[in-house]
Amino acid sequence: MATTRAVLTPESAHFPASNFAGFTTVNGRPALAFDAATDETAYWTLAAPQGLAGALSLVVSFIMASATTGSVRFQAAVEAVTAADATDLDAGTSFDAANSAGGTVPGTAGYLQQVTITLTNADSIAAGDYVRIALNRDADGTSGTDDATGDCYVLAVELREA
């Protein structure tokens, strides 16, 4: 049975200096608005939970602002740093290669859909690591088809272990 290892909420996200997903509320629900034309990113920081052993995936729950046709594509990258790693955290980043997945949007805007991104590249994450997860909508479709128009509202993200 799969195990939820972390729940990443819109309120707990932080953002790059530019091209960031916009924090908003949709019908009172906190959400991150990912643009349809420009790749925008959100980050989450966590300590890798104890007992981490299996394959990880990121389950992204979202609704569309207006699109009723097409697909969205997400990319997720992991930065996992172990104590004494040769990574200068105040000078750069150390994300592993991006993982990606996409899904067809619901036929009605506002209906919930989920996309599961398998974190094949997880930067050798280990229990206790300092971890950042970067999530972006691949609006320009470099990793796959993203042809749904309008904003994609991410409502919640689950870090799941198989």
Next chain:
Amino acid sequence: MQIPPCMAVLDSTARQAIRDILMRARNVGAVNKPDLRAAIDATDAWIDSNAASYNTALPEPFKSTATAQEKTILFCFVALKRAGILPDQGV
């Protein structure tokens, strides 16, 4: 020198910019990005194909005195008003 009735047909970058602006500004969710871009391309091509006809329809002295940009803006303002999104006080 003959004044061109409208500004030049848009290049791909400009049409893509329209697509991006339109997605942010309006609900165009019933079509996907390629379909929206195709509609933009067709609209720009139609404007280019019918520019001379539009210019012919304009009355004097506006036809002879207005610039190509002014004629294009006039067309846009009329269209926006017909679409119900141009306020009475203008932009």
